Amino acid sequence: MRHNKDVIVPNVWRPLPDWLGGEQPYDLNSWQESETALQLARELHEDAVIVEGYQEYATWRPHLAYLRDPYGDPLEEMDLDGVGGVSILSKARVFRSGTLFPAFSYERHAETEVILSHYQANFRDSGNGPDEWDLKSLDCLTM
């Protein structure tokens, strides 16, 4: 709320036993778009859904979760193009504008990862684009 962004998500990690390194980047759905992924999306069938973190779809996107700096400023921001659904704070106007979670393949993605581009599409004509931001070093741990 203090960042006053339309959509904002924290960095989400998953705790692991110490012998596995202690923690694992969990929410790979928060990413910046990459040229490789755009190329991949162009090649895939229109019903396909690209998901992150699987070798079948090598997108080479910068993921929020891997960019975490444990000693970084928790208020540091980072631009994102897709978000994961673990913890999203968004302004109600995002959804009032008609933005939904696509339950179909939208630009080769589904659900939370494309609410941003869906939102942008809603605003494409109005001129004032939305922000999607993420907090680089804030931690949420998930199970």
Place this chain on the structure above:
Amino acid sequence: MRKFFLNGSISPLSSQSNSRSPSPVLQILPTHRFQPRQIHKRPTIKWALVLVALIAFYTLGRVVSSTQRPAKRDMDDNSFLLGEDIPSVRFYDLSQSTGSSRGWERNERVLICVPLRDASPVLPLFFSHMRNLTYPHHLIDLAFLVSDSTDPTLQTLLHHLSILQQSSLRFNQALVFEKDFGQGVGQAFSDRHGFEAQGPRRKVMARARNWLLTNALTAEYSWVYWRDADVETAPATILEVHC
């Protein structure tokens, strides 16, 4: 015309009140005779009638007040902007509730949406997170969607809600929806995160999120916060400070 009595005085009244001298003779008047106690009418019936009348008045008053109950006062909208407060007409100026960085000071309301599926084991932890939220609880509404659960998620949820909402940490209100979307994918970690399951699973999740959102999002809210129930640790100040 005078009446003379046995004692020679002119009249019993004059003998007592006028002469003021005690009469030497015992007067025996008819009224001094033994008279059997009069059988009084029992007061029970009278009081019963009064009671019935009171009850009748009370019931009548209740009926009248319920039929002629004044329209709900619209204190929570901006009807006064129309120039007058028209009962049953609500006016919302959503440009005033777009959400700002000072939401808490401006009484901006938050809708927390939580999709749940087989979430019984994680609910105690989730509710402890909710109780710890530092954003003013009276500005927060909770909306839950329970879908495709094989464990007693709904019962556990209602149990925790009944405790929370009767405590001092209660939220403004809690909405619970139950709808199945026919998820073909299991909720175990390996099921949820297998590659093949991802596409269909994400699409069903999207339908569930849309369903919950369109049912819960009303005009009062400035913010929507999506939160998974299985988050293990998160800052209690996540709403107002960290996001």
